[in-house]
Amino acid sequence: MIKIFLILQFSLPPLPVSEVVAKDVPNDAGGKIQIEWELSPDDSIIDFYTVFKQKKIEGQWSEPETLTVVRSGTNSLTDTDCKDGVEYRYFVRVSKGEEFSDSPFSNIAMSSAQWFHKKRASVLILLIIIVGLLLYFIQKTRKGEELFIRKIAGLDALDEAVGRSTELGRPLLFVLGLGTIADIPTIAGLSILKRVSKKSAEYETDLIVPCFDPVVFVAAQETVKEGYIEGGRPDLFKEGNVFFLSYDQFGYAAGVDGIMVREKPGAVFLQGYFYAESLILAETGNSIGAIQISGTTAVTQLPFFIAATDYTLIGEEMYAASAYLTKDALSLATIKGEDWVKILLIAVIILGIIFESIAFFTKIPWLHVLKNFFTVV
Amino acid sequence: MIDTIFLWIAAGLTLAIFSFLYKDNPFYKVAEHIYVGSAASFWFLYLWFFDVEPKILGPFKEVFHAYGFWGMWAHFGATQWILFIPIFLSICMLLRFIPPVAWLSRWAIAFTVGMAAGLGITGALQGYIVPQTQATLLPVWSGDLLTSFNNIIIIVATLTTLVYFFFSREHKGIIGGFAKIGITFIMIAFGASFGYTVMARISLLIGRIHFLIFEWLGSLF
Incomplete structure (x- = not known):
């Protein structure tokens, strides 16, 4: 003082x-x-x-x-x-x-740079476990073990949608959303596009694919071409039907809506990553009476798809599409591996809940070991 | 004067887009084509001035101005040399216009997809899976009834939702039961999200109607 x-x-x-x-x-x-x-x-x-x-x-x-x-x-x-x-x-x-x-x-x-972020060790360990499980199941399938995959209604409906569109004499419309090629949902959407384009070639139905992103457009063109080749009708592939539309969100939505009301596709596939335009697209598709199959991992857009489309692939169901549609052993092995990761996470969560509950009463610090381990900065 | 003209254009285009609610018509078609066309030119300029010019050409410009075309090569640092990788991949993409070598564009796509998949795995683990797991490690009883109830909902919802996304087992028996609880939680979450987002969309609509009534019509009277 x-x-x-x-x-x-x-x-x-x-x-x-x-x-x-x-x-x-x-x-x-x-x-x-x-x-x-x-x-x-x-x-x-x-x-x-x-x-x-x-x-x-x-x-x-x-x-x-x-x-x-x-x-x-x-x-x-x-x-x-x-x-x-x-x-x-x-x-x-x-x-x-x-x-x-x-x-x-x-x-x-x-100052110096560090190769490893020690507070992210849990990510590395989980990654090693995931890769290990995937390799294990891939090895198993190579030895001839058959793997099961449960029914996914949205994917079963793909062929039905193409068939219905063919009967109506209308084209198919495939929208890959606003994702870039670096977004996993877009890549999953491309694997579904391949199946649809193969079926479209078999049924001799036109397939229209307006794209938002220039790189996705190039990938979509390649995918559709391959689908038509696999479908045995490369002559039916129309390069102009897979085109770049707009790099603006609502410009793209307005353009796709225009295509929907003018071309009147019999089936609309909304597969990829979507933002606020999801309901505009799904509602327009609904208004023209098209059978609609949607799929996205965008949690905020899924409710709109569920409300406005006939079938919806929720989140990881999209990622399972490739394995489900091709029944390819390698893809099925990855699905099996992912399921085992989920089992592991459930076990860890249950153990962590027990530890945390005991820690609340006993105040023993080491019981927070799992909580601390999974805390990433 | 110019403001009034733009105000009328904005109001006219807004009404033309809204006219789609009735049915497809020439006004909507005009607005749609203006929108798509102007967006293409806007994004071309945007990408040029915010990506290509500063990130690709910018680092070369300074060295070029200082040493000229022939002298600049000896003065390139890591910043300049590393840019040759995206430049090469960009050229590969542009080669799509030359059919005999169009296949080279696949290299650029393959690079981007591979990079995205690699980054996606660690990104998903670090951004979603690990934090979600950590956030679910909660005590069943936390000393407060409401918090404990909340904790139990989080725990049950997370575990049953995980079960719903089992693909290598048929959803029958216990797994089927848990999966049903899981999809119920998913739908409740979607319902809440639906309501929340619809409210946000309505506020956008109110914004447009406010513009039409107060700014456009307000300027008339």
């Missing part, structure tokens, strides 16, 4: 901060140093702290440069402008009006 009074009355310099510690930020890509210090005992009356930085160039410390100014009460910050392998040291200045006092220099610190 006396000291504070003296500082306020007689402009004494405030007490400096202590224990300035600099250390490399762990688990990062380098270029960052964390600086921490003990607050000045006069923290409540000071104006601000100024952090200074020095770096070593050819064995000599550079002139101190201001890193940043922080308000009182702050006792740490991250220097994000460091060069890996260069030595840095810091000191903190406490200012009160014209008066100030400097802390001693921090320890010398160097």
Whole structure:
């Protein structure tokens, strides 16, 4: 109190901060140093702290440069402008009006990049288990074991939809959504497109594929061409029927709606990643009386598809499409492997729930082991 | 004056798009084609000025201006050399226009799909599976009745939903029972999401109607 009074009355310099510690930020890509210090005992009356930085160039410390100014009460910050392998040291200045006092220099610190993010070990371990399970089941199927896959109504209806459209003499419309080729639902949509284009070739029905993304358009063209070749009718493939429409969300929706009302497709397939245009497309398809099969992993759009289309592939059902449609041993093995991962996760969750419930009553810290293990930063 | 013209164009196009609610008509067709066409030009310019120009051409420009075409090669750093990979893949994509070498575009697609699948696995694990697992590790009793009830719902919903997505077992018996509970939870979640999203869409509609009534019609009276 006396000291504070003296500082306020007689402009004494405030007490400096202590224990300035600099250390490399762990688990990062380098270029960052964390600086921490003990607050000045006069923290409540000071104006601000100024952090200074020095770096070593050819064995000599550079002139101190201001890193940043922080308000009182702050006792740490991250220097994000460091060069890996260069030595840095810091000191903190406490200012009160014209008066100030400097802390001693921090320890010398160097930033560096880390190969592994140790707090994401759970991801790595889970990945190794998944890959191990997949390889195991792939090996098993190679030895001739037959794998079962349950009925998925939406995928069974694909052939029916193509057949119905053929009977009506109308084309098929396949919409791959707004996803890019880097989105897994788009890739799953392409595998369904292949099946539809194969059937379309067999039934000699036109297939229209308007695309949102230029790269997806190229992939869709290749996929449809392959489907027609597999269907034994490459001559029926019309390159112009698979086209780039628009890279604008609602421009694309308006264009697809226009195609729907003018071409009146007998079957509409909405397979891929969709956003707010999902209901506009599904409702228009519904209004023209087309049989509609939708599928997406977009949780916010699935309710609209369920409400407005005849069949919906929910989330992972889309990913199972390739295995389901081709019954290819390799794809079936991945489905089996994924199921075992789910069993493993269920077991881990049940064990974790037991641990957490006991921990609530006993307060034994190690019982949070699973919760901590799955905490990723 | 120019503002009034654009206001009328915006109102006219809004009404033309809304006319689709009645049926397909020439007004809708005009609006649709303007929309698709203008979007194509907008995105072409956008991608050029925000992707191609700054990310591909930009790093070469400075070296080119400093050392000229022949001198710049000796002064390329990692920033410039690494760009030759996307440039090569982009050229592969453009080769689709030359039928004898059109197959080269598959290289670019294969690269992108492979990269996406690889990133997708770790992304899904890190972004969805591990955090969801962690969030489900809850005590059945947490000292408070409502929180405990909430915890039990989260636990049961997560476990039964996982069972619903079993593909290598028929949904019969115990698995069938759990799967039914799982799909019930999924549908309840979808119902809530449906209501929430519809509310958001209605607010968009209100925005458009507000524009028509207060900005467009308001300017007339």
